[in-house]
Amino acid sequence: MTDKTTMRILSGIQPSGVLHIGNYFGMMRPAIALQAEGEALYFIADYHALTSVRDPEVLRTNSRRVALDFLACGLDPQRATLFRHSDVPQVTELAWILSTVAPMGLLERAHSYKDKLARGMAATVGLFNYPVLMAADILIYDSDVVPVGKDQKQHIEMTRDLAVKMNETFGQIFKLPEARIQPATETVPGIDGQKMSKSYGNNIDIFGDEKETRKRVMSIVTDSTPIEAPKDLERSTIVELYSLFASKDELANMCDRFKKGGTGYGDFKKELFQKLWEYFTPMRKRREEILRDKSYIDNVLARGAERANEIAHEVMQRVRKAVGLR
Ligand code: AMP
Ligand code: TRP
Numbered sequence: 608m609t610d611k612t613t614m615r616i617l618s619g620i621q622p623s624g625v626l627h628i629g630n631y632f633g634m635m636r637p638a639i640a641l642q643a644e645g646e647a648l649y650f651i652a653d654y655h656a657l658t659s660v661r662d663p664e665v666l667r668t669n670s671r672r673v674a675l676d677f678l679a680c681g682l683d684p685q686r687a688t689l690f691r692h693s694d695v696p697q698v699t700e701l702a703w704i705l706s707t708v709a710p711m712g713l714l715e716r717a718h719s720y721k722d723k724l725a726r727g728m729a730a731t732v733g734l735f736n737y738p739v740l741m742a743a744d745i746l747i748y749d750s751d752v753v754p755v756g757k758d759q760k761q762h763i764e765m766t767r768d769l770a771v772k773m774n775e776t777f778g779q780i781f782k783l784p785e786a787r788i789q790p791a792t793e794t795v796p797g798i799d800g801q802k803m804s805k806s807y808g809n810n811i812d813i814f815g816d817e818k819e820t821r822k823r824v825m826s827i828v829t830d831s832t833p834i835e836a837p838k839d840l841e842r843s844t845i846v847e848l849y850s851l852f853a854s855k856d857e858l859a860n861m862c863d864r865f866k867k868g869g870t871g872y873g874d875f876k877k878e879l880f881q882k883l884w885e886y887f888t889p890m891r892k893r894r895e896e897i898l899r900d901k902s903y904i905d906n907v908l909a910r911g912a913e914r915a916n917e918i919a920h921e922v923m924q925r926v927r928k929a930v931g932l933r
Contacts, residue, residue: 614645617750617784619652619692619741622669623659626676627810628883629795629803632851633756637789639681641754647687648748648915649677654692654699654740658733674904676814679894690911692744697919701743702736704930708772709739718761726806742766747919750784757793758802760786777929792851798827800844811848813887814894824880825873834871845875852882 618638620630638649651673653666660666670691682689692698714720717738724730745753745766753763763786770781794802797809804810811823827845832838840846840862850858861878864870897903927933 614751615749616641616645616647616752616754616787617649617745617748618754619650619655619744620673620677621652621656621659622666622673623656624669624805625810625812625814626673627797627803627805627812628848628851629756629797629810631680631813632792632795633789634754635677635680635682636792637754637787639683641752641787642683642687645751648690648750648911648918649682649687650690650692650695650744650911650915652692652744655737658731658737659728671904674908675894675897678897678904678907679890680813681890681893684907684910688911688914689907690915691908694908694912695747695915695919697916697923698740698743698747701747701923701926702740704926705742705746705769705773706736706739708776709769710772713765713768714738717765719758738762738765739769742769745784746770746781747922748915749782749918749922751782752787753784754787754789756795757788760788780926780929795851796844796847798823798844800828800842811883814891817884820884821880824883825876827872827876827879829872832872835868837868838865838872840865845872845879849875849879849882852879852886857882 616638618634620626620634626635638647641647651670653670656666656669660669674689674691677689678684714735720735720737723734728734741762742765745763746769753759753766755763763784767783770783773780797803797807798811799807799809801807801809811820815823827848829843829845830839843865846858846861846865849861853861861875865875
């Protein structure tokens with residue numbers, strides 16, 4: 608058992624595709640840094656991914672791959688609990704209970720739902736209820752802190768609203784969790800300058816192969832300023848991405864050369880690729896090592912499921928009692 612004062616940190620990531628550097632800087636790196644500061648629980652949100660992935664093999668493969676990539680990036684299973692969402696099925700029971708107090712209007716205001724419909728996804732009940740399941744994910748572990756990218760901010764606010772509603776209706780059941788968003792990396796741009804996202808096709812993957820990664824970096828959209836002319840630093844995706852990988856001095860040097868003129872965008876992109884590739888080299892090595900041990904991932908996930916169920920079970924007993932079940 609954990610001591611009651613230990614900060615509990617929780618986050619999830621959908622296995623709906625391959626992880627990209629927006630996921631890494633927005634959520635994974637901050638989550639990995641937090642694993643030293645309390646009890647961290649990170650999960651692969653396969654129940655959530657069912658709202659968009661319709662191929663069972665793809666879902667299974669992606670789930671393992673997300674676990675592998677997260678471990679390769681530094682998630683330490685000795686310190687943090689890594690598990691599959693669907694290994695804690697009680698979370699769907701809590702989602703049902705929360706849905707009975709969730710105002711329709713609250714869900715109708717969800718940006719993420721509206722964005723998904725605007726991108727052509729079918730309006731299913733699951734997609735609409737997504738924030739309720741996400742609230743259950745967070746509340747079922749008595750979470751204090753939730754490291755996420757900015758796009759998830761509203762979901763955490765909705766979680767707090769639902770927790771307050773439950774506490775007002777049934778007495779003090781839930782803690783109010785807080786989003787932890789890193790201002791410097793809250794929205795990592797993709798190669799077209801929009802938010803990086805697998806669904807926009809503008810992603811640079813963490814573990815893409817060298818040729819593909821170079822190609823993606825070289826196709827970052829720029830304006831048509833000629834080589835010799837000074838370049839606009841303000842909205843440059845190249846500079847923004849470079850700042851994620853470079854030291855202060857290296858960044859200042861690139862900014863100077865941007866302002867001075869005389870260097871083409873192609874050269875800046877090559878420098879960015881080089882930094883990016885070097886940054887993930889130790890993680891690629893670790894990934895190879897993990898892959899050599901066939902049972903490593905399954906063992907980590909099995910242990911994770913055990914610990915996550917232990918906490919969820921305790922919290923659900925409290926919830927069932929409070930609402931009058933059993
Ligand atoms: P998802 O891929 O939607 O499951 O996102 C997983 C995590 O990565 C969430 O915490 C997101 O907020 C974060 N994330 C995704 N894309 C970006 C981005 N372009 N910039 C910063 N964070 C991101
Ligand atoms: N909705 C999040 C995303 O798309 C993933 C997620 C599901 C999550 N449940 C969560 C994140 C609970 C933090 C806490 O990125």
